[in-house]
Amino acid sequence: MSADKVSAERSRGNVIPLKGGENEPYGAVLVCGGGIAGIQASLDLSASGFRVYLVEESPTIGGGMARLDKTFPTGDCATCIISPKLVECMRDLNIEVLTMSDVAALDGEAGRFHATVRRRPRSVIPEKCTGCGDCWQSCPVTNVPEPTPPFSPSQAMDAEGAARLQPIFDRHLNEPGPLLPILQDINDDWGYLPRPVLERVAGHLAVPLPEILRVASFYNAFKLEPAGRHTIEVCLGTACFVRGSGLLLEHIEQELGIRAGGTDKERRFTLNTVRCIGCCALAPAMRIDGVTFGRIRLNMVSNILERFE
Ligand code: SF4
Ligand code: FES
Numbered sequence: 001m002s003a004d005k006v007s008a009e010r011s012r013g014n015v016i017p018l019k020g021g022e023n024e025p026y027g028a029v030l031v032c033g034g035g036i037a038g039i040q041a042s043l044d045l046s047a048s049g050f051r052v053y054l055v056e057e058s059p060t061i062g063g064g065m066a067r068l069d070k071t072f073p074t075g076d077c078a079t080c081i082i083s084p085k086l087v088e089c090m091r092d093l094n095i096e097v098l099t100m101s102d103v104a105a106l107d108g109e110a111g112r113f114h115a116t117v118r119r120r121p122r123s124v125i126p127e128k129c130t131g132c133g134d135c136w137q138s139c140p141v142t143n144v145p146e147p148t149p150p151f152s153p154s155q156a157m158d159a160e161g162a163a164r165l166q167p168i169f170d171r172h173l174n175e176p177g178p179l180l181p182i183l184q185d186i187n188d189d190w191g192y193l194p195r196p197v198l199e200r201v202a203g204h205l206a207v208p209l210p211e212i213l214r215v216a217s218f219y220n221a222f223k224l225e226p227a228g229r230h231t232i233e234v235c236l237g238t239a240c241f242v243r244g245s246g247l248l249l250e251h252i253e254q255e256l257g258i259r260a261g262g263t264d265k266e267r268r269f270t271l272n273t274v275r276c277i278g279c280c281a282l283a284p285a286m287r288i289d290g291v292t293f294g295r296i297r298l299n300m301v302s303n304i305l306e307r308f309e
Contacts, residue, residue, distance in 0.1 A: 027051055030115050032103060035063025036082055039089050046094040054089070055098045055117055062086055069218060074236045076275055155196040164189060165197060169204055179205060183216060192223035220272060228263045228270040230308040233287040237276030245284035249273065251298045252286075255305065269308070 029045050031038050034056030042052045054061065065071075066086075068078035089095055098117055105116040124135070157165075168185045172178040179201075186197055193216050202209040216222045234240075234249045249260060252271060256264045263270045279285050282294025293304055 028053065030055060030103070030113070030117075033063070034058075034061030034097065034099070036065040036085070038063070039082070039085050042089055042095045043085065043092065046092050050094070052092075052095045053098060053115075053117070054095055055101050055103055057100065057102055059099055059122070061089065061097060061099065069214070074238065074241055074275065075273060155199060157196040157200060161194075161197065162200075165200055179207060179212065179215060183212075183222060187222050192226050195224075220274065223270070224261075225263055226267065228267045230268060230289050231270045231272060233272045233274045233277065234260070235275070235277050235283070235285045235287075236273045237280065237283075239276070239280035240283040240285055243283040245286070248284050248286065248296055248298065248301070251301055252305075255301060269305070 027049065028051040031042050031045070031052055031054045034054055038054060038056070039061060042054045045052050056063075060066075062082060065078050065082050070076065071078050071081065090097060098119060100120040100122060101117050102120075103115055104118040106113060108114045165186070168182055168189070171185065172181050175181065182201055182205075183193060186193055186201070190197065198212050198216065199209060201207075202212050205212075213224075216224060232252065234245055234252065236245055236249065249271075253259055256269055256271060258264050258269075258271055260271055260273050274287075277285060277287055277292065279292055279294055282292070284296055285292060285294045286296060287293070288304070288308055293300075296304070
């Protein structure tokens with residue numbers, strides 16, 4: 001089938017035929033593994049006009065990346081990258097996703113392989129399941145979480161800190177999902193999230209401290225140490241990164257003697273990274289206190305920093 005015919009079929013929402021004629025090779029490809037590589041390969045193959053069978057042994061596609069927080073080297077949110085691909089893959093009429101499946105046998109030759117795929121039972125009819133969760137109540141296999149051990153803060157908190165914190169707790173009493181609003185209020189009040197305060201939050205909400213630190217370190221808006229008088233934001237979005245903002249960040253780190261996310265001893269600068277500040281044509285770019293600097297060369301950095309006392 002020609003590429004034009006394939007795109008015409010796809011635009012009509014039709015499934016691409018498995019093969020063109022008796023003696024032609026199959027127009028189908030088997031992809032093993034539904035991680036990010038398998039998903040992307042399936043999407044690319046489908047876009048090239050192939051019927052795709054994506055075989056994944058676990059109950060869902062997404063693999064390790066779906067469980068990651070951020071990705072190296074740009075620190076972009078892993079979920080933001082993989083979610084659109086998951087949706088696209090599940091909706092693509094030319095990709096058949098076979099979860100809880102293994103390739104049991106493979107024979108034939110290049111262009112005409114025959115694969116035997118063994119599917120394990122799900123015990124539900126996936127097409128009919130709405131994910132309502134009612135069956136959880138009747139499930140004979142119950143996951144009993146371990147109780148959270150009693151929390152004992154490692155650092156003392158002064159009376160003034162406790163008096164500032166109590167109204168924040170009171171404000172979000174009985175609120176569903178109070179962690180983020182409480183962290184926002186603390187960040188606004190203190191200007192950052194002091195460790196002793198976070199330990200009190202852990203005790204108050206009965207949430208493990210590592211979980212609170214995971215949330216606090218995920219969002220750029222939260223600071224884990226007091227901020228400097230000026231905030232530098234180096235863009236590590238794709239356009240800036242390919243034009244050298246990684247080197248720019250390293251250069252500023254050396255110049256100030258701090259790492260990204262840190263503040264220098266004089267509390268003059270806090271150095272942060274951001275993803276795309278909307279001026280990709282000026283890459284590599286950075287912002288200081290909201291002022292944008294573009295097409296930055298390393299020898300310009302000292303002059304720029306001197307403007308901020
Ligand atoms: S009870 Fe709800 S979640 Fe469970 S199988 Fe039926 S539709 Fe799916
Ligand atoms: S990637 Fe840096 S401004 Fe867009």
